[in-house]
Amino acid sequence: MVQPAWEETRLDVRPPATRLIDAQRRFDVCHVGLVLRAVLGVQLVLALGLAMSSETLSLWAWSMSGASVAALSGVLAWLLVVCAAKRVLARLPESAQWTLPILLGAACAYGGARLLEAVELGGLGELQRIAAAAAGALAAGVLLGWLKLRERAQAPADALARLVELQSRIRPHFLFNTLNTAIALVRVDPSRAESVLEDLAELFHVALADAGPTAEGVRLSQEVELARRYLAIEQLRFGERLRVNWHLDPHADDVRVPPLLLQPLVENAVRHGVEPNDLGGDVDIVTRARGSEVEIRVVNTVGLPSRAQGHGLALRNVRQRLRLMHDVAARLEAGPGDGRFVVRIVLPR
Structure with missing residues (x-):
């Protein structure tokens, strides 16, 4: 069946400068609100995961004190690097915009695990380090997906805000x-x-x-x-x-x-x-x-x-x-x- 013209794949006809600004929004993780959401989200997942593997409340609290060092250092390092490099990331191809932050998430999580060992809050085996890196990559991917959805949602929201503003601002x-x-x-x-x-x-x-x-x-x-x-x-x-x-x-x-x-x-x-x-x-x-x-x-x-x-x-x-x-x-x-x-x-x- 011949595909109707109006069903053809849509091309992004926005000006390059607009596309670049929108891509920068995707990596705009410098806001206090977003940092708080990322940190609290990771801490919540970490707390629930350790609760399932801890037999007592005191054991869970001890595990959280050590794991939080690794988790917080990894999350904050990832946010700091992405915030500093958002203009560079925005100019990369779509595949690289996903691959590099996910690899960075794995590296930050692995670094957090090594930091945990360095301060002698726990000794980790190689499998645990790999698991930490995989968890960091997964967390980075989830956060990137949410940032992308937020960027898409902002475009119609900006347009609607502009329309309402014009209607309520300069009246006939x-x-x-x-x-x-x-x-x-x-x-x-x-x-x-x-x-x-x-x-x-x-x-x-x-x-x-x-x-x-x-x-x-x-x-x-x-x-x-x-x-x-x-x-x-x-x-x-x-x-x-x-x-x-x-x-x-x-x-x-x-x-x-x-x-x-x-x-x-x-x-x-x-x-x-x-x-x-x-x-x-x-x-x-x-x-x-x-x-x-x-x-x-x-x-x-x-x-x-x-x-x-x-x-x-x-x-x-x-x-x-x-x-x-x-x-x-x-x-x-x-x-x-x-x-x-x-x-x-x-x-x-």
Whole structure:
């Protein structure tokens, strides 16, 4: 039977740069969350295996104390090497991307077994060393398989996040209001009208740009500048009703964040905290570097309820993209307090 054209083997038509970034994601094992999962997973399997071969709890505890030395040293060594070599591994053929990390897993496990002997926590026979190497290779293969599945899952998740972001971020009524503002200014203040259109063009340039590779994110200072442009346009609409306060820490400027992180949050603040209230409201944008973390806060006053009730799309979108980029190392908290609505984001530096 002739195979229909639409059933033919699909070719990967993504640009080479995009394929390279996606491959690097596969070997991105540098996140704290992934390290914790790998270590806890190996420890759990090790604990269950030794429990089946130990007659008493004290014997099991003694065996775990020694085996954990070998297991943890092997796992951490494998993660460290793969993290350091992710750019090199991403450029290799698919077969090598599997073979080398699996062989590395066997070598790390074998090295962990030898370390166990070196610190005199147990003497191992050659068969036990081979078994340790085989277990390391198996563990590396399982982890690689999970990383590959995660990489495949991230592509549609990124696309969905981008779509929801565009829908919730730049709405038709905002474009309509901004163009009306520019038209009204053309005759009385042409230079100001030109500035409004420049800000709007920059916003849409970023919003409608090709999603492309964003694994590394953008600098927080770029996000702040984009939020400034957005609020400058809204300032023309609301005048003195919109009161913006900036509290920016220059030490936080270089932290990497997902593109268009701030703009949906400040839009929400204006829409729900300023627009429905005759007296307007305050919007505070705060960035602060604290040790190994950076805190971002977007705070707006709360008055009358917004006429257009939100659905939480912007917050869900931001939370999803933070999780994709930083895993459990990033946190987003949102809720009311003392007459204000606070969105707080904590990121690793």
